[in-house]
Amino acid sequence: MGDPASFAHLRESQLASADLVRGSFLYARRDTVVLPDGTTAEREYVVHPGAVMVVPLILAAGEPLRVVLERQFRYPVQQVMVEFPAGKLDVGESTAACARRELHEETGYRASEWARAGVIHPVIAYSTEFIEVWFAKGLTAGERQLDRGEFLDVFTATADELLSWCLDGRVTDAKTVAAALWLQNYQAGTWVPQWVSA
């Protein structure tokens, strides 16, 4: 990993910052930065509030582990994608509250136990976005409450099916593939979630 205190030779610092564009959905900035050698450069990036992803586990005695997944058309990549439930933080919302809200709104499920797995940064070259990863269990089915203009299917698969789809190219959503690493290690007992009651 290296010692963070010794990373001064890599750091860039801000000289100036301005809006690049304020769209109705995308907000991007352009900063002028000083590079480690004292020269300057421009950095353009999307400003994002952060998001959460939920890995909802269905545990039943004598049955293989199953997970809840979504199927959704993603316009930028022009494909129907298989992914774990996820969504952006509302202003002032905690990641734990966002995880509960997104799971319920998109899938109808509520969970009785939650464990934070970690955080990932999906696009470090040009977005501030982070995604906190939460595992959920003790699921109770209910009515979902999709936003207007939101269309997605909810389905379940075994953890082994999802893992094989990640490796064979049927699942390509990076956040879902990253979550599959935690899922595989959860199944193997090499990663142990710290469950907390909701």
Add this chain to the structure above:
Amino acid sequence: MGDPASFAHLRESQLASADLVRGSFLYARRDTVVLPDGTTAEREYVVHPGAVMVVPLILAAGEPLRVVLERQFRYPVQQVMVEFPAGKLDVGESTAACARRELHEETGYRASEWARAGVIHPVIAYSTEFIEVWFAKGLTAGERQLDRGEFLDVFTATADELLSWCLDGRVTDAKTVAAALWLQNYQAGTWVPQWVSA
């Protein structure tokens, strides 16, 4: 997974498309789309040429598997990130050629054997970006050729170290965490690369 032929209830189709912004680095478009229920909506997204990521393996008899990694300050997330070598496709460049070029330019290494692992989409909500994932072995060290204004450290770690850093939060770059899933299954023998000589 579901049958792709039956996904018509999820698809969105383009009505109109225009530039949102052309920065010096970021290029974004705003499209008007027809939703599955016949209503319209706007979609704003970054247009990206695609990228490759390389997982460079160091195999030595009697030694644990090692990988080549980079440490780089990523301005949008204001952190020094640990990640696998990666870079954008040049115009007209194949992903295989880009993988060889980026590995050599950023780390100095050349590889004698290559295997395509798959593709990931890092940010399906607002970018067209894809990242092809390649494994490389038979490494020979050489001189790296960084672009002007590019500052990064190259180092090696055992595969087990990288896997533990992904699970414990020291590595949060989503493409690198996703690559770790292939790496873990390569080590376990549950994913077998199809090696081709360079």
